[in-house]
Amino acid sequence: MTTAISVKNLGKRYQIGAAETKFRYNMLRDVLVDTLYAPVRLAKALVGKSDRRTNQNFVWALKDICFDLEEGRVLGIVGRNGAGKSTLLKILSRVTEPTEGTVTVRGRVGSLLEVGTGFHPELTGRENIYMNGAILGMKRTEIDKKFDEMVEFSEVSQFIDTPVKRYSSGMYLRLAFAVAAHLEPEILVVDEVLAVGDAEFQRKCLGKMNDVAQQGRTVLFVSHNMSAILRLTQEAIVLKKGQLIKRAPTPEAVDFYLASGQTESGERVWEADEVPAASAPFRPIRLRLKDRSGKVVDTVRSTEPVSVEWEYQLDAPVTGLRVGMYLNTMRGEYVFTAFDTDDAKQYEQFGARQPGRYVSCCQIPADFFNEGRYSLGVNASSFGVRRYFMDESALSFNVDISGAPGTQWPEVRQGLIRPRLDWKIEKID
Amino acid sequence: MTELAKHEPTTIYIKPSKGLAALNLRDLWIYRELVSFMVWRDVKVKYKQTLLGMAWAVIQPIMTMLVFTFLFDRVAKLPTDGIPYPVFSFTALLPWGLFTVALNQGSRSLVAHNNMVTKIYFPRLILPMSSVFAGLVDFAIAFVILIVLMFYYQVTPAWQLLWTLPLFLLLGVITALGVALWLSAINVKYRDVNHALPFLTQFWLFITPVAYSSSVISEKWQILYSLNPMAGVVNGFRWALLGTGNGPDLALWISVIISVLIFISGLFYFRSMEKTFADTI
Numbered sequence: 001m002t003t004a005i006s007v008k009n010l011g012k013r014y015q016i017g018a019a020e021t022k023f024r025y026n027m028l029r030d031v032l033v034d035t036l037y038a039p040v041r042l043a044k045a046l047v048g049k050s051d052r053r054t055n056q057n058f059v060w061a062l063k064d065i066c067f068d069l070e071e072g073r074v075l076g077i078v079g080r081n082g083a084g085k086s087t088l089l090k091i092l093s094r095v096t097e098p099t100e101g102t103v104t105v106r107g108r109v110g111s112l113l114e115v116g117t118g119f120h121p122e123l124t125g126r127e128n129i130y131m132n133g134a135i136l137g138m139k140r141t142e143i144d145k146k147f148d149e150m151v152e153f154s155e156v157s158q159f160i161d162t163p164v165k166r167y168s169s170g171m172y173l174r175l176a177f178a179v180a181a182h183l184e185p186e187i188l189v190v191d192e193v194l195a196v197g198d199a200e201f202q203r204k205c206l207g208k209m210n211d212v213a214q215q216g217r218t219v220l221f222v223s224h225n226m227s228a229i230l231r232l233t234q235e236a237i238v239l240k241k242g243q244l245i246k247r248a249p250t251p252e253a254v255d256f257y258l259a260s261g262q263t264e265s266g267e268r269v270w271e272a273d274e275v276p277a278a279s280a281p282f283r284p285i286r287l288r289l290k291d292r293s294g295k296v297v298d299t300v301r302s303t304e305p306v307s308v309e310w311e312y313q314l315d316a317p318v319t320g321l322r323v324g325m326y327l328n329t330m331r332g333e334y335v336f337t338a339f340d341t342d343d344a345k346q347y348e349q350f351g352a353r354q355p356g357r358y359v360s361c362c363q364i365p366a367d368f369f370n371e372g373r374y375s376l377g378v379n380a381s382s383f384g385v386r387r388y389f390m391d392e393s394a395l396s397f398n399v400d401i402s403g404a405p406g407t408q409w410p411e412v413r414q415g416l417i418r419p420r421l422d423w424k425i426e427k428i429d
Numbered sequence: 430m431t432e433l434a435k436h437e438p439t440t441i442y443i444k445p446s447k448g449l450a451a452l453n454l455r456d457l458w459i460y461r462e463l464v465s466f467m468v469w470r471d472v473k474v475k476y477k478q479t480l481l482g483m484a485w486a487v488i489q490p491i492m493t494m495l496v497f498t499f500l501f502d503r504v505a506k507l508p509t510d511g512i513p514y515p516v517f518s519f520t521a522l523l524p525w526g527l528f529t530v531a532l533n534q535g536s537r538s539l540v541a542h543n544n545m546v547t548k549i550y551f552p553r554l555i556l557p558m559s560s561v562f563a564g565l566v567d568f569a570i571a572f573v574i575l576i577v578l579m580f581y582y583q584v585t586p587a588w589q590l591l592w593t594l595p596l597f598l599l600l601g602v603i604t605a606l607g608v609a610l611w612l613s614a615i616n617v618k619y620r621d622v623n624h625a626l627p628f629l630t631q632f633w634l635f636i637t638p639v640a641y642s643s644s645v646i647s648e649k650w651q652i653l654y655s656l657n658p659m660a661g662v663v664n665g666f667r668w669a670l671l672g673t674g675n676g677p678d679l680a681l682w683i684s685v686i687i688s689v690l691i692f693i694s695g696l697f698y699f700r701s702m703e704k705t706f707a708d709t710i
Binding site: 093108 | 441442459462463466477544545549550621707708
């Protein structure tokens, strides 16, 4: 087997904090001094010497990353927000340069980071296919050859000569994905794209990714969805704070990932550097799990109701907002998904929210969980518009089933939930 | 699989670039089709949802020419080396128009396409380049109007010099591109460029012989004046089309040298800043 990707001592350093200090003007005097200083700053900036006030903070988004990947393998990449997954993909697709280390890539890297990039609303679907194809590095003849296939895949053939600004967001996305999916790179990079679009479309995307893998191409797959990672990859790496901390067959890596970093005890607090800048104006603060008496707990009793509280800050007004949670087993199977504005009346009242600090809380009823460990994910989004923030494994907790139905038999009960059903027994004969 | 077997994939080495970055013209060549696509898109989209459409490419230079004619010919009565003023100014407005497009569109090209810059790899040089080339389309339209004007005012072109016109056009493109490279790269980090642009455009118009003839500048200032490469371009256009001025003299060569310097330094500055575009934009 030949090596498709070889990463050696890769590191990427970002400068942070420059912008904040620069605009901390309180007094007119500061503004005046700053204005007078402007020509000096300009001169310094142009010769490449940075301003003394802007060079304090650096953060390593990636540090000492080493791995090789053989051709035709599908590698999963897991890690929390801010672990460096996206930075790694950006370096591999040459969007940004590493600060140190080298990467050797054999073949063209196509990425599904770039769905719809370069689409212009005024151009028709047909024109955008050509435009987008060219941006992704396809030759005109290559696009000609695959054009019909792309149109068919996107299911927008009857609107192909309509400007895309008249498309629904679903059509737009399908068309965009069709182009990216037909790029046929030797190495495909997929980042969380599956979180957008309807279920049918997601199925199609996963199918396409599977096809790509079947054809013997190399795939890198980043997701917060552990069940997708488990289903689609054989091997995975775990990133934590910019370091590669584990490489193993997927089930082992996923277990490791879920077990590590989940030491929070019934409470998850987000530090400023854990919240990506892209989630603004939404800022998560903390997620807590409380028992009936209001105590924060990491082990809940299945016979008692449990409250979930998510506290967050909105820095600007948001419309169409829904804040909610995913409940998963540790293996990434979904138990349920629920949002605070699922109820139509609630949505009417809270769909549009003013800036401020909020708490969304709900109660999971008693006699719901089965024995085991569960993971709570959170999501804040405006449907079909934008996902502000997501963390698929924000918090995990144990369920203690003492007193639950059927505990008089010392056996493991199959199933994700353990409801207390109202059995009636009648003798009918 | 068959698709894969056909060609041996090229190996790409990704590492931090040190010192002066190579120009990487090979990638630019590979992506050459993208340049034509971008130009085509810019032209196609430019006048979308406007009532007058492509007519704007005609109206803009004509209106400027009319205003100039009124102010500088009727009111100020500037000398024009014996050429009817409308033709005299319009000849200069052609390369000037190209230059302003480059200055405005080109300088904003990276920031305007920031979603492309932060998501995909492609040679970033393509963005300012295609903005400048899109300006050539407006240039071609305006050129047709110039021919009509010359016909109307019965100005005979300087036939024996006409072959130099493409060279001056090239000089104009190089100057425009050079300035666009500098400003677009600076604009990524410092949006001050956006604020400076309107002023810069206006200022540059004053120091370029568009509305007036460079013969009104006194002899001792001529060398200083020619440090503005656009002066060389505009004088060159007049010389090639109308036969006015001195032709290739010391002043012109100074303009050429300055223009080439701006272009080459712009290329290297752009390339050296390119690696951080995606992070700082």
